[in-house]
Amino acid sequence: MQALFLYNTLTRKKEEFKALNPPFVGLYVCGPTVYSDVHLGNCRTFVSFDLIYRYLLHLGYKVRYVRNVTDAGHLEGDRDEGDDKFAKKAKLEQLEPMEIVQKYTVGFRDVMRDFNTLPPSIEPTATGHISEQIEMIKEIISNGLAYETSGTVYFDVEKYSKEFNYGQLTNRKLEELLEGTRELGGQDEKKGRLDFALWIKAKPETIMRWPSPWGWGFPGWHIECSAMSRKYLGDTFDIHGGGMDLQATHHTNEIAQSQACYHKTPVNYWLHTNMLTVNGTRMSKSAGNGFLPGELFTGNHPLLERGYKPMAVRFFMLQTHYRSTLDFSNEALQASEKGFERLMDSYKTLQTLSASPSSNEDIQTIENKCYEAMNDDFNTSVLIAHLFDAARIINSANDKKTNLTQADIDLLKKLYNDFLFDVLGLKQEESNNRLDAALEKVMELVLDMRAKAKTGKDFKLSDEIRDKLIDAGIQIKDTKEGSTWKV
Known part of the structure; x- marks a missing residue:
């Protein structure tokens, strides 16, 4: 199996990837929080990890891809403040919370289908794993790294930090993190400023709540991923990923919970996708420059000149390396659209080429370079550049400016099938x-x-x-x- 080098957030360098139990790979990605429509930043993350999943399968690994669905416990603030977002949305739309969950889960899957992503091996929900989360919290309490106050259980970050490095994922020291956190108020139940909730006491009006050793309540946001990844991938697994916005809080707390529970490093490689910008400005609802996938496809948004087909958008996303910022603009989308069409047209042309007895092109070298690009931390931007080299050769052969043998033509077909369709996950757009x-x-x-x-x-x-x-x-x-x- 070829050497695959990944950029590891923990070590901040590229490392040769070695599966925990070759050729098996455990891959966990933080999935959607289903109380609203999936936004484009989420889509970029899931398209990127779909590519990673596809390439690992292409290399011959047996991959268990777990992508969770957050359907409980997500409050409005990272400091365990505010209302549960599902209950709040349910009140606004006058629906049961699980109706909200079902509505937006179906919508999310429809969008993923539009982008031609493969379904994960397992798609667990937070509400379906309450007992696993409770058992994990009990273990952390028994290890002395969590405490209960008035029905809410908090993780003791400062006590944990005496044995483990809490800021290892973001390369920050505890003192630095404490300086950036406001002082506890007189009514705060927490012992420390960085402490976070593992279990939250339910208010009388709370709809989504479950019985626990600490009374009726619901799980904190972070514990769900620790519990579900452990159940399906074991105490230590290979790759955990998500958007870079999850790195400082959610993923940092995941590591802390897991190490506090069973004193092992939970993940070997952390991969994070970078943020989206629009015309150089960070994408956000408040800035008025955020748009949903449906708006991007129809063009029904003030910032869009027209709609763009899902495969052209997927191609646009993959033209930039997953760790780099991706900037949306009409000009960039239209350039990607033309590039995608050029590759698809060259594939059609490839089917009509006639073979020559001799060749003056080295197709094998292009294939080798495609693998080198993908083995270099899934460098899709370089991979696509090599596919354009292949397209140039195809068009040149069609214009009788270069010669290709039947072996060359067969290898080019394999190149397109392997990388354009199988790995990049692109396909010919459906037409009317x-x-x-x-x-x-x-x-x-x-x-x-x-x-x-x-x-x-x-x-x-x-x-x-x-x-x-x-x-x-x-x-x-x-x-x-x-x-x-x-x-």
Whole structure:
């Protein structure tokens, strides 16, 4: 199996990846919090980890991909403050909380299907694993690293830090973290400023609550991932990921909970996707520059000139390395759209190529470079550049400017199938067959009119037809055999 190097957040360097029990890989990704529509930042994370999942499978690993669904315990603030978001949304929409969960879970899966992501091996929910979370909290209490106050259980960060490095994931010291946290108020139940809730006492009006040794309540947000990853992947597993916004609090607390419970390092490699910006500004609802996938597909947003198809958007996301900032703009999306179409067109052309007895191209080297790019921490931007090199060779062979043997053509087909479709997860966009058939008829008529104009030496009309078609987004190519067109 080829050497695969991942960037490890814990060590802040690339390391050769070695599965815990080769060839088995345990992969856990923090999934959606389903009280609202999935936003584009989430989509970038899940598309990135879909790519990682696909590539590990391509290399021959047996992967157990776990992606949780948060459907309880997510409060409005990281300091265990505010209302439960599910209950609040349920009140606003006059629905049961689990109706909210079902509605947005279905919506999330629909969006993931639009982006052609593979479903995870297991998709556990927080509400389906309350008993596992309670048992884990009991273990942490028995180890002396959590305490109960008036029905709420808190994790003791400062006591934990005497034995373990609490800030290891963000490379920050405890003193630095304490300085950035406000002093406890006189009514605060916590012992320390950084302490966080493992179990939260339910208010009388709380709908989503469960019995526990500490009374009726619900789990804190962080404990769910620790409990579910342990159940399905074991005490220590290979890869844990999510957006970089989870690194400082959620993932830091996950590590602390797991180590406090069974005194082992829970994860070997932490991978985090970077944030999204729009025209250079961080994407957010408050800034008015955040948009949902549906708005991106339809173009129904003030910042969008038009809609963009899901595969073009997926291609756009994958053109940037998962650890780099991704900036959305109409210009960038349209450039990616053209690039995606170029690759898909070259694949169609590849199916029509005739073999030559000899070759002056080295396709094997391109394939090797594709693997080198992906083995370098899943560097999709470099991989795609190599696929464009392959497209250039295909188009050159089609124009009779270079020669390819049948072995070259077969290897190019394998290259596209392996990397463009299998690993990058791209596919030909579905089209409206009736509309396509009508367009074919119209273009046949237009090209016939243009051919007659050229035959009659009415070059002004011929050029005018060509220019009007270009303005409409249709390219004309004149050959000895006649004219061809494409959108």
